[in-house]
Amino acid sequence: MTDRFVVPARLRLTSMVLMAIGILVIIIGAVSLLGSTGPDAHFDKTRFWIVLLHNSVFFVLMALASVFIQAASSLAHGGWIVAYRRVPEAIGANVGVFGVVALIILFAIVFGFQIDGHNPIFHWVNPHGDELLEHKSAFLNKGMFVGFSVVTVLLWAFFGKKFQRISLDQQTAPKNSTKNYFKFMKWAALFLIVFALTQMSTTPWLWIMSIDAHWYSTMFSWYTFASAFVSGMALIMLWVVYLKNQGNLELVNREHIHDIAKFNFAFSIFWTYTWFCQYMLIWYGNIPEETIYFKIRQQGPYSVIWYATFIINFVGPILILMSRPSKRNFFTVTFMALMIIFGHWLDFFIMTMPGPLAQHWHLGWYEIGVLAGFSGLMMFSVSRTLAKHDLVPQNNVLLKEAILHVS
Numbered sequence: 001m002t003d004r005f006v007v008p009a010r011l012r013l014t015s016m017v018l019m020a021i022g023i024l025v026i027i028i029g030a031v032s033l034l035g036s037t038g039p040d041a042h043f044d045k046t047r048f049w050i051v052l053l054h055n056s057v058f059f060v061l062m063a064l065a066s067v068f069i070q071a072a073s074s075l076a077h078g079g080w081i082v083a084y085r086r087v088p089e090a091i092g093a094n095v096g097v098f099g100v101v102a103l104i105i106l107f108a109i110v111f112g113f114q115i116d117g118h119n120p121i122f123h124w125v126n127p128h129g130d131e132l133l134e135h136k137s138a139f140l141n142k143g144m145f146v147g148f149s150v151v152t153v154l155l156w157a158f159f160g161k162k163f164q165r166i167s168l169d170q171q172t173a174p175k176n177s178t179k180n181y182f183k184f185m186k187w188a189a190l191f192l193i194v195f196a197l198t199q200m201s202t203t204p205w206l207w208i209m210s211i212d213a214h215w216y217s218t219m220f221s222w223y224t225f226a227s228a229f230v231s232g233m234a235l236i237m238l239w240v241v242y243l244k245n246q247g248n249l250e251l252v253n254r255e256h257i258h259d260i261a262k263f264n265f266a267f268s269i270f271w272t273y274t275w276f277c278q279y280m281l282i283w284y285g286n287i288p289e290e291t292i293y294f295k296i297r298q299q300g301p302y303s304v305i306w307y308a309t310f311i312i313n314f315v316g317p318i319l320i321l322m323s324r325p326s327k328r329n330f331f332t333v334t335f336m337a338l339m340i341i342f343g344h345w346l347d348f349f350i351m352t353m354p355g356p357l358a359q360h361w362h363l364g365w366y367e368i369g370v371l372a373g374f375s376g377l378m379m380f381s382v383s384r385t386l387a388k389h390d391l392v393p394q395n396n397v398l399l400k401e402a403i404l405h406v407s
Contacts, residue, residue, distance in 0.1 A: 003248055003249065003250060003390060003391040003392045004387075004390060004391065005243065005246070005248050005383075005386045005387050005391055006387060007383045007384065007386075007387050008246065011379065011383055012380070012383070014376070014379065015376045015377075015379035015380035015383065016376065016380065017376070018372045018373060018375055018376025018377075018379065019373055019376035019377055019380060020376075021369055021372045021373060021376070022369060022370055022371075022372050022373010022374065022376060022377070023373060024369070025365065025366060025369025025370060025372075025373065026052070026369075026370065026373065028366075029048050029051075029366050029369075029370075030048065032044075033045060033047055033048040033366070034048050040360060042115055042120065043357055043360035045113075045115060045120075046115075046120040046121060046356045046357060047357060047360075047361075047362060047366065048366075049105070049108070049109050049113055049121060050121055050352055050353060050356050050357065051366055051367050051370050052105045052370060053105055053106065053109060053121065053207075053352060054348055054349055054352045054353065055345075055370050055371060055373075055374045056098065056101050056102035056105045056106075056374070057102055057106075057207050057208060057348065057352075058228075058231075058344075058345055058348040058374075059098045059101075059102075059374045059377075059378060060095065060098035060099050060101070060102045060153075060156075061199065061224065061228035061231075061232075062228055062231045062232045062235055062341075062344075063091050063092065063094060063095045063098050063160075063232070063235075063378070064092075064095050064156055064160075064199060064228065064232070065228055065229045065231065065232020065233065065235075066087075066088035066089070066091035066092040066095075066160075066232055066235070066236060067088075067092035067095060067156065067159055067160045067163060067191065067195075068191075068192075068195060068199075068229065068232075069081070069088055069229075069232070069233065069236070070085070070088050070089065070092060070163050070188070071159075071163070071187075071188035071189075071191045071192055071195070072188075072192070074184050074185050074188040075185060075188050075189060075192070077398075078398075079398035079401030079402045079405060080255075080256060080259050080401075080402060080405045081402075082393055082396050082398045082399055082401070082402035083249070083251040083252045083256050083402040083403065083405070084236075084240050084243075084249055084251075084252050084256060084391075085167065085393055085396075086386060086389065086390075086391045086393065087236050087239045087240055087243070087386070088236055089163060089164040089167055089385075090164075090239075090382050090385035090386045091232075091235060091236065091239070091382050092159075092160040092163060092164065093160050093161055093163075093164045093385050094160070094378075094381040094382060094385060095156045095157055095160040096153070096156070096157025096160060096161070097377070097381050098374075098377075098378075099152075099153035099156055099157055100153065101377075102153070102207075103149055103150065103153055106145075106149060106207065107146065107149075109121050109122065110122055110125055110142055110145055110146075111142070114126070120356050121211060121355075121356045122210060122211065122213070123213050124136065124137070124140040124141070124210060124213045125142065132213075132214055133213055133214075136213065140206075140210055140213060144206075145206055148198075148202055148203070148206055149203075149206065149207070152198045152202075152203050155194050155198070156194075156198070159187070159191045159194065162187055163184065163187065163188075163191075166180050166183055166184045166187065167180075167184070167393060167396075168389060170393065170394075170395050170396055171390070171393070171394045171395050172395075173395055175395065176397065177395070177397075178397055181396075181397050181398075199221070199224075199225055199228070200221050200222070200225055201221050203221075204220055204221045204224040204225075205220070205221065208220075208224065208348075208351050208352060211351075211352060211355040211356060212293055212354075212355040214289060215289065215290060215292065215293045217278055217282070217290075217293075219274055219277055219278040219281075220278070222274050223271075223274040223275065223278055224351070226267060226270050226271035226273075226274045226275075227271055227313075227344045227347050227348065228344070229267055230263075230264060230267035230268055230270075230271055230313075230340055230344065231340060231341050231344040231345075233260060233263040233264055233267065234264055234336070234337035234338075234340040234341050235337070235341060235378075236260060237257075237260045237261070237264065237333055237334070237337040238334065238337045238338070238341075239382065239386075240252060240256070240257065240260065241257070241330055241333065241334050241337075243386075243391070244330070245330075248391055249391060251392065251402065251403055253405075254328045255405050256402075256405065257327070257328060257330065257333060258324070258327045258328050259405075260333070261321055261326075261327035261328070261333045261336075262327060264317065264321060264333070264336060264337065264340060265317055265318070265321040265322065265327070268313060268314060268317035268318065268321070268340065269314070269317075269318065271313060271314070271344075272310075272313070272314040275310070275314075279294060282294060296354045296358070296359075297350055297354055300354070300359065301358075301359040301361065302350060302353070302354055302361065305346055305349065305350055305363070306350060308343075308346060309343055309344075309346045309347045309350060312339055312340075312342070312343030312346065313340065313343040313344060313347060316336070316339055316340075316343070317336060317340065320332065320336055321333075321336055345371065349363075349367075
């Protein structure tokens with residue numbers, strides 16, 4: 001069995017147009033926002049950088065979800081993912097691309113963005129006698145930020161490529177050989193340790209939570225994981241359905257689509273659980289330094305987006321994806337995947353924007369243009385990776401189980 005994907009001219013053109021839009025919008029933003037001299041110049045300059053941070057972090061964590069699902073399914077001996085495993089492999093192999101972009105933006109903010117000796121996004125860069133920030137300086141400092149960030153991205157990129165390489169090596173291995181199968185499991189176990197020490201703990205603290213450095217939540221990393229993972233599974237869904245519509249992935253049937261949709265449904269509920277738990281504990285404690293984080297989001301200028309994220313990310317999935325037929329309908333799962341990704345993009349918007357911009361937020365040409373650019377980069381990089389290798393993971397020891405899979 002062979003199944004090669006040839007990037008359609010329309011897809012290639014669409015991805016390039018979106019990337020061009022993103023680049024053009026960033027250039028225009030650099031001129032108009034960074035060059036602003038009006039009364040809101042402070043917020044215009046901050047808007048330029050925080051939008052880039054928002055998108056770069058969201059896309060790298062969404063891509064990382066594909067590396068995580070490969071590791072988790074391997075350790076669970078999951079055969080259902082084998083039928084379309086080239087999709088998460090292709091996405092995961094490009095974690096390094098988005099990771100490098102995120103590092104460039106993050107380091108530019110930490111080392112190059114100041115207004116009157118003050119960093120409007122990461123206040124801990126210049127604490128200026130702030131007792132609480134100075135108390136946290138053992139962890140919140142430039143050296144730790146750079147060290148953790150670089151090592152994290154390098155490890156993510158390494159595992160993304162390593163998983164793809166082991167999987168491809170199986171195609172030339174002797175028939176029924178399980179050497180690469182168990183080799184993959186060993187690397188998967190090691191990755192989950194790295195994942196626990198990065199995505200599940202330190203990385204969201206540094207990249208996102210430290211924007212509101214006076215506030216903290218012990219559930220924040222679980223919350224960002226839930227948001228990124230369900231977005232990542234939705235991204236896998238989009239690529240699987242697209243490839244099916246192109247005549248590829250013949251081994252994938254409605255049972256596999258049903259399984260991915262179940263992940264989208266289940267982790268939308270899990271995201272809501274973490275959302276509620278984090279909110280409820282802070283509401284119940286009613287401590288001013290904790291509740292201020294939610295006050296501006298729920299009752300302040302972001303209230304519309306705050307409630308919109310809840311409706312899009314919880315009410316929509318639980319109403320639409322609860323039934324079995326809806327999880328097996330290609331149009332429904334595609335629509336829901338798009339809605340979930342956009343809803344969690346808004347979720348990351350809520351995480352990042354209020355701290356540095358307060359009520360001076362926007363959701364206009366610059367935000368949408370940058371989102372288009374990153375979307376184009378995702379389409380371009382993943383499609384090129386998919387086209388390099390056979391989409392059928394031949395010789396995989398679980399291939400027969402994947403073909404016979406029934407939900």
